[in-house]
Amino acid sequence: MLANFDFDVIRRSLSYLFIDGMTFTLTLTALSATGGLIFGTLIALMRLSGYRVMGWIAGLYVDFMRSLPLVLVIFWFYFLVPYIGQWLTGSSRPIKVGAFASSLITFIMFEAAYFSEIMRAGIQSISRGQPAAASALGLTYAQTMRYVVLPQAFRNMLPVLLTQTIVLFQDTSLVYVLSIPDFLGAASKVAQRDGRLVEMYLFAAVVYFTISCIASYGVRRLQSRIAIIR
Amino acid sequence: MNYTWNWHIFLEPNPTGAGTYFDMLLAGLKVTIVTSLSAWVIALIFGTIVGILRSLPSKLATWIGFIYVEFFRNMPLLVQLFLWFFVLPELLPRTAGLWLKQMPNAPFYTAAVGIGLFMSARVAVQLAAGIGSLPRGQKMAATALGLTTLQVYRYVLLPMAFRIILPPLTSEFLNTVKNSAVAITIGLIELTGAARAMQEFSFQVFEAFSAATLMYLVINIIVVIGMRLLERAVAIPGYITGK
Numbered sequence: 437m438l439a440n441f442d443f444d445v446i447r448r449s450l451s452y453l454f455i456d457g458m459t460f461t462l463t464l465t466a467l468s469a470t471g472g473l474i475f476g477t478l479i480a481l482m483r484l485s486g487y488r489v490m491g492w493i494a495g496l497y498v499d500f501m502r503s504l505p506l507v508l509v510i511f512w513f514y515f516l517v518p519y520i521g522q523w524l525t526g527s528s529r530p531i532k533v534g535a536f537a538s539s540l541i542t543f544i545m546f547e548a549a550y551f552s553e554i555m556r557a558g559i560q561s562i563s564r565g566q567p568a569a570a571s572a573l574g575l576t577y578a579q580t581m582r583y584v585v586l587p588q589a590f591r592n593m594l595p596v597l598l599t600q601t602i603v604l605f606q607d608t609s610l611v612y613v614l615s616i617p618d619f620l621g622a623a624s625k626v627a628q629r630d631g632r633l634v635e636m637y638l639f640a641a642v643v644y645f646t647i648s649c650i651a652s653y654g655v656r657r658l659q660s661r662i663a664i665i666r
Numbered sequence: 667m668n669y670t671w672n673w674h675i676f677l678e679p680n681p682t683g684a685g686t687y688f689d690m691l692l693a694g695l696k697v698t699i700v701t702s703l704s705a706w707v708i709a710l711i712f713g714t715i716v717g718i719l720r721s722l723p724s725k726l727a728t729w730i731g732f733i734y735v736e737f738f739r740n741m742p743l744l745v746q747l748f749l750w751f752f753v754l755p756e757l758l759p760r761t762a763g764l765w766l767k768q769m770p771n772a773p774f775y776t777a778a779v780g781i782g783l784f785m786s787a788r789v790a791v792q793l794a795a796g797i798g799s800l801p802r803g804q805k806m807a808a809t810a811l812g813l814t815t816l817q818v819y820r821y822v823l824l825p826m827a828f829r830i831i832l833p834p835l836t837s838e839f840l841n842t843v844k845n846s847a848v849a850i851t852i853g854l855i856e857l858t859g860a861a862r863a864m865q866e867f868s869f870q871v872f873e874a875f876s877a878a879t880l881m882y883l884v885i886n887i888i889v890v891i892g893m894r895l896l897e898r899a900v901a902i903p904g905y906i907t908g909k
Contacts, residue, residue: 503840503886505847508858508878515871519669606742612851620745633752641745648740 442632446639449626457622458643460536464608464618468543469601475544476551481581483556494552501549506610513542514614535616539608547604554596558589595659602651606644619643675870676877687864691874694860695881701777701856702843708782709842713789718819720794731790738787743780743848750780751852777849777856785842792834796827829900836893843885857881 482494501509517538518530525531533541562585570580590597609620617625620640627636676688684690720731738746751773755763769775800823808822828835847858855863861878865871 500883503844504879504882505844505858507847507850508861508875508882511858511862511865512875512879515865515875606740609742609744610848612744620742624748633748634756637745637748637753641741641749644742644745645737645740649736652736652740 442635445626445630445632445635449622449636452626453619453622457617457619460617461605461608461619464536464539464543464611465601465605467540468547468608469597469604471540471544472547472551472604473555473597475548476553477555477586479548479552480555480559483552484559498549498552501546502553506546506607507613509546510539510542510610510613513545514538517541535611535614539611539614539616543604543608547600550600551597554593554600555589557596558593559585561592562588591662594662595655598655598658599652602648602655605651606648609644669872671873672870673873675864675868675873678868680864681867687868687874688877690864691857691860691877691881694855694857694878697774697855697860698843698846698857699885701774701781701846701849701854702839704778705781705785705846706839706842708779709785709789709838712783712786713793714824716786716790717793717797718824720790721797721823722815731794735787735790738784743784743845744851746784747776747780747848747852751776773849773852773854776852777846777854781842781845781849784845785838788838788841789835792831792838793827796831797823799830800826829902832893832897832900836890839893840886840889843882843889 479494479498482490483498485491517533521527521531521533522529566584566588567580570584571577575583608618611618612621612624615621623636623640627633630636676691677686679685680687680690682690716731716734719727720735722728741749755766757763758766766772804822804826805818808818813821846854846856849856850859850862857878861874864874868874
């Protein structure tokens with residue numbers, strides 16, 4: 437058991453795991469969270485816009501995305517994105533899309549559905565008097581959203597948004613199904629090459645656990661600091 | 667080079683020799699349903715125990731509940747499945763490890779247990795919140811009536827708490843169904859896996875994924891409707907959803 441442990445395989449692959457794998461994972465997480473938040477906010481605004489067709493489309497998108505497993509969505513986009521690219525650029529054959537771009541598009545589209553629900557709750561938590569007061573002051577819809585509603589909605593929902601980002605960080609490990617070397621993919625490659633599954637998977641588990649624990653502790657601290665006393 | 671659609675592919679025989687491609691997807695659907703239900707039973711059992719622990723006045727119990735939840739929540743499900751599937755048999759004594767490795771249908775059992783325990787942490791959090799949302803007076807009144815702690819939970823707190831958390835439990839069950847797709851990584855041929863296999867054999871990517879997507883949507887709709895009926899059936903008049 438533990439006596440057979442080869443800790444050296446971890447030490448030998450550290451630079452590959454962290455410089456290649458973890459960089460991929462963290463970049464994907466950060467960019468997907470940003471993109472997901474932007475699209476999610478737009479979807480939430482569509483849903484709350486009061487235009488029935490727009491709200492309906494946004495609602496349909498969110499419900500659709502949220503009822504599918506992420507693994508299936510990853511496969512969908514992996515095969516679909518080259519054809520969408522062909523359609524957009526009007527080229528004669530499906531364009532080649534790299535592993536990173538493909539998974540980034542997937543995660544942005546997928547997370548937008550989840551972030552939009554959070555932003556929707558945030559926007560609805562702003563009392564009705566505020567947009568009313570803003571438009572009484574002569575602000576346009578865009579200005580009301582930009583200067584009054586969204587900053588407060590964002591601040592109220594910051595802990596939830598960050599928690600969702602931690603979930604996203606863990607979910608990026610699913611790009612494993614496309615054999616992309618993210619952190620887990622890199623660990624798994626080394627594990628299979630050296631026949632050291634136990635060491636590598638335990639190490640990957642410890643790393644994910646530590647990062648997520650520290651991050652969620654930070655979110656809890658932040659939550660108690662920015663909580664608004666009503 | 668454009669994609670050629672061929673919706674008749676579902677009626678063509680699949681390469682395993684057992685029926686059509688559609689039968690292959692149906693077999694995957696069945697695995698998805700069975701895996702999700704088994705995982706859900708495990709999640710409910712362990713989630714209830716840990717949720718109760720988290721709500722007890724004892725510091726030790728709260729602490730154990732906290733550790734349990736943090737342990738299962740802070741690792742990706744994929745990593746947890748790998749730990750159960752690849753690592754656990756190696757860490758156990760030789761005979762037990764061998765028995766685990768040679769177990770027929772190992773991916774299914776691993777997925778059910780792994781996803782079940784992963785989801786149990788979420789169920790526990792919901793249940794603890796549900797118990798916490800009950801007025802303090804309920805527990806006090808039950809204690810004043812002479813009920814033991816076990817009876818207080820069994821007859822007073824849990825029946826109310828579970829009714830309150832039915833809506834979030836519905837989405838947790840749907841998450842269980844969706845998470846069962848992760849088991850594709852340990853070789854379980856569930857719905858997503860079946861669609862992927864069909865894509866590899868027939869090259870009809872989008873037909874295969876469309877069919878799988880549709881099946882997931884149908885599962886979702888059925889579960890949502892079923893849970894709404896259940897909510898209505900167990901609603902207590904004049905309380906929460908008793909409109």
